[in-house]
Amino acid sequence: MKRKLLVGAIAIVLTFVIGLTGYIFILLAGNKVIDEQKLVMDSTTTLVDQNGSVISKLYIEDRDLVTIDQIPSHVQEAFISIEDARFYDHHGIDLKAIVRALYKDLIAGSKVEGGSTITQQLAKNVFLSNEKTWLRKTKEAIISINLERRYSKKKLLEMYLNQIYFGHGAYGIETAAQLYFNKTVSELSLEEGALLAGIPKSPTYYSPINDIDKSTSRRNLVIDMMDKKGFISSEEAVRAKGKVVTLQANDYAKNPAFATYIDMVMEEAKQRFNLSNEELMTGGYMITVPIDLQVQQVAYELFKKEEFFPGTDETVEGSFVLMDAKDGGVLAVVGGRNYVHKGINRTIVKRQPGSTLKPLAVYGPALEEEDYHPYSLLVDQKLSYGTYSPENYSGVYKGKISMYDAITSSANAPAVWLLDKIGIDVGKKYIDKAGISIPDKGLAIALGGLEKGTSPLEMTKAYRAFAKEGKVVEPYFIKKMTNQEGELIASTEVVEKEVFSPQTAWYVTRMLESVVEEGTARAGEFGGSLAGKTGTTSYTNIPGASRDAWFVGYTPDVVGALWMGYDTTDDQHYLKKGSSYPTTLFKKILSSSQLDETASFIAPSGVAELEKPIQLPEDTKLSAHLTFKAFGLFTVQLQWNSVQDQRVMYQVYEEKDNEWSLIGEVTGEEQFDVENVNIFNLPSYRVIPYNPQTEESGTPSNTVRAKIGS
Numbered sequence: 001m002k003r004k005l006l007v008g009a010i011a012i013v014l015t016f017v018i019g020l021t022g023y024i025f026i027l028l029a030g031n032k033v034i035d036e037q038k039l040v041m042d043s044t045t046t047l048v049d050q051n052g053s054v055i056s057k058l059y060i061e062d063r064d065l066v067t068i069d070q071i072p073s074h075v076q077e078a079f080i081s082i083e084d085a086r087f088y089d090h091h092g093i094d095l096k097a098i099v100r101a102l103y104k105d106l107i108a109g110s111k112v113e114g115g116s117t118i119t120q121q122l123a124k125n126v127f128l129s130n131e132k133t134w135l136r137k138t139k140e141a142i143i144s145i146n147l148e149r150r151y152s153k154k155k156l157l158e159m160y161l162n163q164i165y166f167g168h169g170a171y172g173i174e175t176a177a178q179l180y181f182n183k184t185v186s187e188l189s190l191e192e193g194a195l196l197a198g199i200p201k202s203p204t205y206y207s208p209i210n211d212i213d214k215s216t217s218r219r220n221l222v223i224d225m226m227d228k229k230g231f232i233s234s235e236e237a238v239r240a241k242g243k244v245v246t247l248q249a250n251d252y253a254k255n256p257a258f259a260t261y262i263d264m265v266m267e268e269a270k271q272r273f274n275l276s277n278e279e280l281m282t283g284g285y286m287i288t289v290p291i292d293l294q295v296q297q298v299a300y301e302l303f304k305k306e307e308f309f310p311g312t313d314e315t316v317e318g319s320f321v322l323m324d325a326k327d328g329g330v331l332a333v334v335g336g337r338n339y340v341h342k343g344i345n346r347t348i349v350k351r352q353p354g355s356t357l358k359p360l361a362v363y364g365p366a367l368e369e370e371d372y373h374p375y376s377l378l379v380d381q382k383l384s385y386g387t388y389s390p391e392n393y394s395g396v397y398k399g400k401i402s403m404y405d406a407i408t409s410s411a412n413a414p415a416v417w418l419l420d421k422i423g424i425d426v427g428k429k430y431i432d433k434a435g436i437s438i439p440d441k442g443l444a445i446a447l448g449g450l451e452k453g454t455s456p457l458e459m460t461k462a463y464r465a466f467a468k469e470g471k472v473v474e475p476y477f478i479k480k481m482t483n484q485e486g487e488l489i490a491s492t493e494v495v496e497k498e499v500f501s502p503q504t505a506w507y508v509t510r511m512l513e514s515v516v517e518e519g520t521a522r523a524g525e526f527g528g529s530l531a532g533k534t535g536t537t538s539y540t541n542i543p544g545a546s547r548d549a550w551f552v553g554y555t556p557d558v559v560g561a562l563w564m565g566y567d568t569t570d571d572q573h574y575l576k577k578g579s580s581y582p583t584t585l586f587k588k589i590l591s592s593s594q595l596d597e598t599a600s601f602i603a604p605s606g607v608a609e610l611e612k613p614i615q616l617p618e619d620t621k622l623s624a625h626l627t628f629k630a631f632g633l634f635t636v637q638l639q640w641n642s643v644q645d646q647r648v649m650y651q652v653y654e655e656k657d658n659e660w661s662l663i664g665e666v667t668g669e670e671q672f673d674v675e676n677v678n679i680f681n682l683p684s685y686r687v688i689p690y691n692p693q694t695e696e697s698g699t700p701s702n703t704v705r706a707k708i709g710s
Helices: 002-033 073-083 095-108 118-127 134-150 153-163 173-181 190-198 212-228 234-241 256-273 277-282 293-303 354-368 403-409 412-422 424-433 443-447 456-467 502-518 580-592
Strands: 045-048 054-058 286-288 317-324 330-334 377-380 399-402 480-482 488-491 531-538 546-554 558-565 622-629 633-640 649-656 659-667 671-674 684-691
Touching: 045 277, 054 256, 073 118, 073 153, 073 190, 073 212, 118 134, 118 153, 153 173, 173 190, 190 212, 190 234, 212 234, 256 277, 256 293, 256 330, 256 488, 293 317, 293 330, 293 580, 317 456, 317 580, 354 403, 354 412, 354 424, 354 443, 354 456, 354 502, 354 531, 354 546, 377 403, 377 412, 399 403, 403 412, 403 502, 412 424, 412 443, 424 443, 456 502, 456 531, 456 546, 456 558, 502 531, 531 580, 546 580, 558 580, 622 684, 633 684, 649 671, 659 671
Parallel strands: 045 286
Antiparallel strands: 045 054, 286 480, 317 330, 317 558, 377 399, 480 488, 531 546, 546 558, 622 633, 633 671, 649 659, 649 684
């Protein structure tokens, strides 16, 4: 008897020791196998506009995380009923379920029922592979037991519901709710929650998008299980199964119109906020971007139309940037006519800017240095500067031309002459201040003939100086960024940098308005106020061919740049037309996007307005009449054709003894009286129109002499 008791005691002790050793092994093994970093699930980053409308999603696995408190109890119960009815009773492994599954498998002669708990499924999906071996099942059990020790049941259920796959790229219950029903998980009804609970067993087979009948049948099984487990009443079950499945599929397919914008958001996140692309696609951020959805879509669609691109074939390219002039938020961006994700982004590729650089490199600096004003006369002659001999595209040279007219007509010779006068270093200083760094040191800078060129994004930033009182800001794509908890982790602060004075910016704006109204940017239609500059660079191998064509411009609200050309220009690939095409397309984008066309440019406080240029008459016809006045005795009345511009001054000259002398000046008048003339020696007269803006004299009138009796 004693021996039996001793053996029994030893057996009990051994059993206890073995059990304790096994339990300690499970704990130690579990601690070693569980990597809690793997429980941090990838979460989808969402891009929204400033109104909160979803633009796109960035993800490796499309998952929006939610807490267990956001998941209705009837949705939780639906998953527990069909996946793990004893979830709240076991400690990671359900021995009863395993035995029941084994029994049913033996009766059926094949595997018909699984015995895995929700915790085991979480362990398998997060930490293990899908291989079906005893070692993997052992690890699954060890991890499950340890997960149950570390986390509450609600936390485990939360992790499970956020982790599982629901088909069509959707991970987690929140993303599934939005995919299939276009609502948040908190809004799901009983029958909707039951339908989702039925999908994970076979996401493709039970997807309601793929087969509504199979999905409905599976949903009804889940509802029956909820009734059987006591989560709902039989009446609720009957009513729920009687509901027709109504899908509102909401697949956030990537709109190709947004491809360039999304890539630039990702690049800015990397450069400004040190977030890698992988982190951005897994971190679950909410990013607010300054995009204008209508402008972006319109620009994308118009870039597809061949009529706007005068190339030798359909591979002609283009790019477009439009920025909010107030704060630098990029409203729209097109990196190419057939842009693909991570492809060649032509908004940041440097090209020859042509004459669009003139206001930045020549005219703005000349005004800023206070040696010149908009109506200063510049030399317009075909000159050589060493080996450099610039020519006007028109082939016409006026000898002298005002800065205003030189910009409007985009004459080359006066731009180069003026840069030579103010100095290349002066011009480069302002280009650099505007955010464009160039290695060039020659006068070709005046015409945008650069070694490396500039990009449309750089030109957009630089022209903002003219649009907003001489200051530039950095263009941005990310207005603010919040994390999964809704905490602000990044935002854009607008910092202005002065390039030109408000007075210079205003003078340039008025001159660039003239370019659009009556100069080289007349092509196309836009009903609002618009200032801008065209630019064309020639492809000299073929007469009349162009390499690059530009329009850079701004309204009171937006500023942008549009370039077109070929990635590589050769004898088979070139533009057949110049800057009229990007000008037309730029205006078409603005007018088709319902942007404000009522706003006008308003002069900043304290700046002088720029009058419209005075136009001197080309032909002044003078006549003279001799009259008698009571106190003026004999008087010669000089009259000429009507004055079109009341600001024109007329200088009156008299000839005596073969010498001409100035005897008077009138402004806006059509006549002049010469009193007390000697009728026995009547002189000759002529008038010369004079422009007080440019201090330039016009063409003299005909010479006349009054006759007695006339």
